[in-house]
Amino acid sequence: MTEAAIEVSGLRKAFPGVQAVAGVDLSIRTGTIFALLGPNGAGKTTTVEILEGYQQRDSGEVSVLGFDPARNQLEMKRRIGIVSQETAADSFLTVREIMAMIAGAYPAPRNVDEVIALVGLSDKAGTRVGKLSGGQKRRLDVGLAIVGNPDLCFLDEPTTGFDPDARQEAWAMIRELKDMGKTVLLTTHYMDEAQNLADEVAVIAVGRIIATGTPETLGGRAEAASTISFRLPAGTDLPDRFAAEARMTRRGAMQIIADDPVPLLNDLTGWAMAESVSLTDLTVERPTLEEIYLSLIANDTAERKEGA
Amino acid sequence: MMRWLSITFLHYRYAGISFLRNPMAAFFGTLFPLMFLTINSLVFGDFAAPDGGDLPMTAFYTAGMSVFSVIMTCFTNLAAGLLYDRDMGRLKRIRGTPTPISSYIAARILLAMSVGVITSILCVILGVTAFGVPLNLSILPGFLAIIILGAASLSALGLAITAFIPNAQAGPAILNAISFPIIFGSNVFFPIPNMPRWLDLAANALPVRPFADAATATFFGGRADLHDLIIIAAWGGIGAIIAWRSFRWQPAR
Numbered sequence: 001m002t003e004a005a006i007e008v009s010g011l012r013k014a015f016p017g018v019q020a021v022a023g024v025d026l027s028i029r030t031g032t033i034f035a036l037l038g039p040n041g042a043g044k045t046t047t048v049e050i051l052e053g054y055q056q057r058d059s060g061e062v063s064v065l066g067f068d069p070a071r072n073q074l075e076m077k078r079r080i081g082i083v084s085q086e087t088a089a090d091s092f093l094t095v096r097e098i099m100a101m102i103a104g105a106y107p108a109p110r111n112v113d114e115v116i117a118l119v120g121l122s123d124k125a126g127t128r129v130g131k132l133s134g135g136q137k138r139r140l141d142v143g144l145a146i147v148g149n150p151d152l153c154f155l156d157e158p159t160t161g162f163d164p165d166a167r168q169e170a171w172a173m174i175r176e177l178k179d180m181g182k183t184v185l186l187t188t189h190y191m192d193e194a195q196n197l198a199d200e201v202a203v204i205a206v207g208r209i210i211a212t213g214t215p216e217t218l219g220g221r222a223e224a225a226s227t228i229s230f231r232l233p234a235g236t237d238l239p240d241r242f243a244a245e246a247r248m249t250r251r252g253a254m255q256i257i258a259d260d261p262v263p264l265l266n267d268l269t270g271w272a273m274a275e276s277v278s279l280t281d282l283t284v285e286r287p288t289l290e291e292i293y294l295s296l297i298a299n300d301t302a303e304r305k306e307g308a
Numbered sequence: 309m310m311r312w313l314s315i316t317f318l319h320y321r322y323a324g325i326s327f328l329r330n331p332m333a334a335f336f337g338t339l340f341p342l343m344f345l346t347i348n349s350l351v352f353g354d355f356a357a358p359d360g361g362d363l364p365m366t367a368f369y370t371a372g373m374s375v376f377s378v379i380m381t382c383f384t385n386l387a388a389g390l391l392y393d394r395d396m397g398r399l400k401r402i403r404g405t406p407t408p409i410s411s412y413i414a415a416r417i418l419l420a421m422s423v424g425v426i427t428s429i430l431c432v433i434l435g436v437t438a439f440g441v442p443l444n445l446s447i448l449p450g451f452l453a454i455i456i457l458g459a460a461s462l463s464a465l466g467l468a469i470t471a472f473i474p475n476a477q478a479g480p481a482i483l484n485a486i487s488f489p490i491i492f493g494s495n496v497f498f499p500i501p502n503m504p505r506w507l508d509l510a511a512n513a514l515p516v517r518p519f520a521d522a523a524t525a526t527f528f529g530g531r532a533d534l535h536d537l538i539i540i541a542a543w544g545g546i547g548a549i550i551a552w553r554s555f556r557w558q559p560a561r
Contacts, residue, residue: 052404054558077406084404086558087397092326104318105405107311128329148405 004063005030005152005183006051011060013046020046022207024060028200033174033184035198035215037191037293043207044187045085045156051185052082052154065152078107081150083141083158091130095121095140098129099147106148119143120169134161142170152183159193171196191290203293205300219292226261226286228268229253230279239271253281312411319407319415327419337385338427341377345369345431348497349439363442363528370435371527372496374455375520377427379491382459384483386420386466391476399557413467413555420466421459428455450526457537458519461544465515468550475559487516495520515543 006028013021021043028034038044049055050062053069053076062069067076089098099116103109116125119139124132132140142158155174159167174197177184188194194201195215202212203219211219231253232238238246238254246256258264261284272279287295327333348369355365393399402412432451435441473482493500493507494517503511511517518536525532 054400054403074406074408077404080404082404084397084400087401087404089401090322090326090393090398092329093322097322097325101318101322102401102405105315105407107406144401 003030004028005065006034006185007061007063008047008051009061011047011050011062012058013043013050013055014058019207021050021057024204024207024209026202026209028183028185030183031178031181032199033178033186033197035194035201036185036187036204037189037194037201038187038204039297042204044204047204048154048156048185048187049084052080052084053077054084078148079151081145081148081153083138083145083153083155085156087141089129089137089140089144092128094126094128095132096125098140099143102144103147106150108149109147110149112147115143115147118146118173120166135163135166138162139166139170142173146173146177150182153177153185155184155186157187157189159188159190167193191288191293195289201289203296205297206304210300211296215289218289219296221287221289221292224287224292225257225259226284228256228258228261228265228282228284230282233278233280236277242268242271312408315407316411316415316418319402319412320418323415323419324422327423333385333389337381337423338377338430340380341373341427341431342434344376344497345373345434346438348373349435352498364440366435366439367441367527368499368524370431370439370441371451371524372498372520374428374431374451374527375458375516375523376491376496377431378424378455378459378519379462379487379496379516381424381427382420382462383466383469384480384487385423386416386463387469387473387483388476388479390416390467390470391473391479394470394556395476395559397558403557409555413551417460417463417467420463421456424459424462425452425455428452444529447526447529450532451523454519454522454526454532454537457540457544458515458523461515461519461540461547464544464547464551466547467555468547471550471554471556490514490516493517495524513539515540 004027006026008024008026011021011024011026012019024043024047026034026047036044036047046055050057051064051069053072056070064076065079067073069076093101095116096112099112103112103115113122113125116122119142121136121139121143124136129137129140138158138161142155145153145155158174159170162170171193174184174186184197186194186197198215200212201215201218202209204210213219213221216222229249237243242256245258246254248254256264256268265284269279271277349366352365352369356362390399429452432441432443436443469483469486473479490511491497493503493511494514496516518533518539522532522536522540
């Protein structure tokens, strides 16, 4: 399972006036879910479209399942499935018809009705695509990407426009792809999506990868300081040894930031028990993936300004 | 090869289903020519056809509207449909699947040709049954061969022209601006006996007048001019080469 499904090094692509991709290196292991995160215009979609064969690169080495996507071979297309931005299905065809049309291009497709059920469109199988809601169309997109039973799925923002239920179902389906041994390259704006699904994440900004890791370790998240939050009853003051470290949020909660939260918590709860003070809403949190992501992007922007 | 054929048939079938469910496409491709045939025949049907011996003018209109229906379905509708599908991202989706390019394009061309040929036959049936056009069945194979040749040539040109049209909104305006002046100067709606020489030369070098003249000649029981056939085929070849080299699957950025 260590063999790479996708191998990219030194990938570059410029459009008039913009260096959209400025030297990207990626290695995605077979059978894993890899999430590519980044702000709009960072080069996510350009990178993914080069891997899919939609766009030609300027330079760099790219291997997708051992193929060079620039050569646009049908053998590669038979083994990949794509949920893309800016694609649509013929609105006069029904869900089942469009699914059969796409499935027919693959050598060993999955059962059409099974896939329709998997994406939760069984009761819409006979409905024309033009009559589906936005979220239903996106689910159809996901179904069309997997109906060919591909080894590698490109999912470019696959859950945009989904309600929370539908997202949970889509996530379950993506995990199922992984259980079947498939490789998934996911791009997303939703950090909880990356947190829930990805084995590995990479953050891209201004055409370069600025951080890679697991959702737990990205950007030093595992070692990052924890935040202890709680509320004090009115009229109660913290002892001085805590008060020096603590700050009050706008909503009146106390927060203490600690590199090692265990001794401090022991001390704090010991004091509270001894004095019969109730610490309501007590939580201990490491920074979320979203906070780490935002600080990575902010640091990168600041460094770029200094360099300029 | 079997895979290629089965994928071509698959796209032919589903593009056909989609066409039949799309009232606008069906209207312009098929009802429009039949409507013109009816109006022209009712208004001018009593005149004698030019070069037609004792054939009535309705015979000329029947042949002309058969040609017109091929131009509408194979050139205008095929190009406008592809532009729309390109803008909507439908072509991009097909491109992401293991569909051979040649197979998809062949399916779209074959569908346009089928609709064009069927509409031509409907024109003939309408002319014969409603307007008393005399029909000698022996002319049909020759006439249909010309219709099929013209349909193939105009489909290739319809495919080629999409490379030069930026988006679907611009499509109908550009397509009609190209096709209608040529159609009016090409003996499709009415015969033009005395055109200025330069216009005459231009019309003979473009594909529509040779197509219309060949269709009319065979429909009147004569033979098509070999020169006309070469011009029709040559334009088809040029269209096919341009289409092959510059066909775009996505709208320009």
